[in-house]
Amino acid sequence: xxxxxxxxxxxxxxxxxxxxxxxxxxxxxxxxxxxxxxxxxxxxxxxxxxxxxxxxxxxxxxxxxxxxxxxxxxxxxxxxxxxxxxxxxxxxxxxxxxxxxxxxxxxxxxxxxxxxxxxxxxxxxxxxxxxxxxxxxxxxxxxxxxxxxxxxxxxxxxxxxxxxxxxxxxx
Amino acid sequence: xxxxxxxxxxxxxxxxxxxxxxxxxxxxxxxxxxxxxxxxxxxxxxxxxxxxxxxxxxxxxx
Numbered sequence: 001x002x003x004x005x006x007x008x009x010x011x012x013x014x015x016x017x018x019x020x021x022x023x024x025x026x027x028x029x030x031x032x033x034x035x036x037x038x039x040x041x042x043x044x045x046x047x048x049x050x051x052x053x054x055x056x057x058x059x060x061x062x063x064x065x066x067x068x069x070x071x072x073x074x075x076x077x078x079x080x081x082x083x084x085x086x087x088x089x090x091x092x093x094x095x096x097x098x099x100x101x102x103x104x105x106x107x108x109x110x111x112x113x114x115x116x117x118x119x120x121x122x123x124x125x126x127x128x129x130x131x132x133x134x135x136x137x138x139x140x141x142x143x144x145x146x147x148x149x150x151x152x153x154x155x156x157x158x159x160x161x162x163x164x165x166x167x168x169x170x171x
Numbered sequence: 172x173x174x175x176x177x178x179x180x181x182x183x184x185x186x187x188x189x190x191x192x193x194x195x196x197x198x199x200x201x202x203x204x205x206x207x208x209x210x211x212x213x214x215x216x217x218x219x220x221x222x223x224x225x226x227x228x229x230x231x232x233x
Contacts, residue, residue, distance in 0.1 A: 017192050018197055018198065019185070021194070021195070021198050022198055025198060025202070040223055040227050041223075041226060044223060044227045048174050048222070048223050048226055048227075063213055065228045068228060072219075072220070072221070072222040072223040072224075073220065076220035076221050076222070076223070076224070077221075077223050077224055078220075079221070080209050080220070080221035080223070080224030080225065081224050083205050083206075083208065083209035083221075084205075084206065084210060084224060084228055086202070087201075087202045087203065087204075087205030087206035088202065088206065089202070090198045090199065090201055090202025090205065091198075091199055091202035091203060091206070093198065094195040094198045094199040094202065095195075095199075097195065098191075098192075099194045121229050123229075124228075124229025124230075142198075146227070147226070147227045147228075147229070150227050151227070151228065151229075154228075169172075171216065
């Protein structure tokens with residue numbers, strides 16, 4: 001921080017309202033979160049319900065099987081997908097904006113960050129545990145494919161939406 | 172003079188870094204808090220409400 005001749009400190013650095021950063025992150029997250037929710041409802045939820053109904057919930061990491069197969073409410077899927085999308089968007093938007101004003105570098109950073117997130121999510125969701133019976137294995141494989149598709153929607157959507165929102169809303 | 176200015180420059184550098192990082196810290200921490208709440212908060216009610224999203228995103232379960 002430079003000193004003036006009188007000895008006072010003048011502030012430097014990014015002079016922009018934090019509010020615009022929040023606005024850009026939320027604007028990017030809203031449409032992608034809705035698409036993510038639709039992808040989960042249409043692709044993954046039927047397989048998850050089948051797995052729970054077949055008492056294979058231990059394959060999902062549950063310590064104890066549910067007494068009754070849970071059916072996640074639609075509002076839960078909507079709120080959860082919006083929360084995850086907004087959280088990711090806030091983190092990636094902050095990282096991108098910290099590198100400088102919106103431009104080619106922030107676009108590439110957003111794409112790289114979303115790629116890393118997709119790799120982590122794919123690794124986490126991709127491991128199929130050994131299950132008894134070909135039908136259970138097939139069901140689990142279908143669930144993993146559905147999860148990969150939904151996560152692709154999430155990451156690709158954010159990679160496109162974050163640079164656009166930053167250019168429009170962040171000075 | 173040198174001994175006096177060095178620590179001051181260090182403090183100035185620190186405050187510069189703080190001034191640059193501070194605007195991004197709040198959105199970053201808010202985002203991480205949201206991710207933790209949606210994906211890893213160890214509350215059964217939260218898990219049951221967000222069950223499908225948690226499993227699709229590969230977050231840990233109960």
